Each structure stands twice: as structure tokens, then as C-alpha cells.
Amino acid sequence: MMQTNQQISSKAVKIENLLDEVYRDLAELTEENFNQKFISAKLKMQKAMEIKSQNSSKLGFFTPSKKIVQMAKLISEKYDNVTKDWANKLKLVQKEIELSQNQKKMTIYNR
Secondary structure (H helix, E strand, C coil): CCCCHHHHHHHHHHHHHHHHHHHHHHHCCCCCCHHHHHHHHHHHHHHHHHHHHHHHHCCCCCCCCHHHHHHHHHHHHHHHHHHHHHHHHHHHHHHHHHHHHHHHHHHHHHC
């Protein structure tokens, strides 16, 4: 059964909205809300993929809108930036721990 253009376009809008929310989740990530926001973003991406695959499995093939293509690029860039930021934060914490351990060793050595 062919889908109408209206059905296909309403699915595109649903995906656009989900991608907007994913981008917002990634943009709002903090240490305090990391688990909640990251899982939220992941679930929304899965939902968008489900909508896309349901649409593609019927005869009306899914062609992503310009906004979907644009949001996919933005999300990809944002995800890369977020992972780099968190990797840098981990490195800083690691350095602080090493400094602290070295200070303890020096204190013990100086006794």
C-alpha cells in the first residue's frame, strides 16, 4: 500500500522534531544530568530510526528533508565535540589525581 505524500511528510516532521530534541539533549549535557540526557538522546535517535525504517519498508520510500540532513550533520558534529570535551575533562581529573598522589609521596618522603 502506497503512503500518501502527507503521511510521508508528517513522518519527516516527526523525525525533524526528534532530531531537534537530540541536539538539545547533547547541548545541555552536564555532569549532573549526563545519564539522563545521554540516554534520552540515544532513545530519540532509535525512535527516529524506527520511523525511518517503517517508512522505507512500505512502498513509499523515505527521502530525508533538507532539515533532517542538516540536523544529522549538526548532531554528528555536536556528538564529536561532546566526546572530545568529556575526554579532556577525564584527562584533567587524571592529572589532578596524579598530582595529589605525588604530593602524598613527597609528604611521606619528607618526614
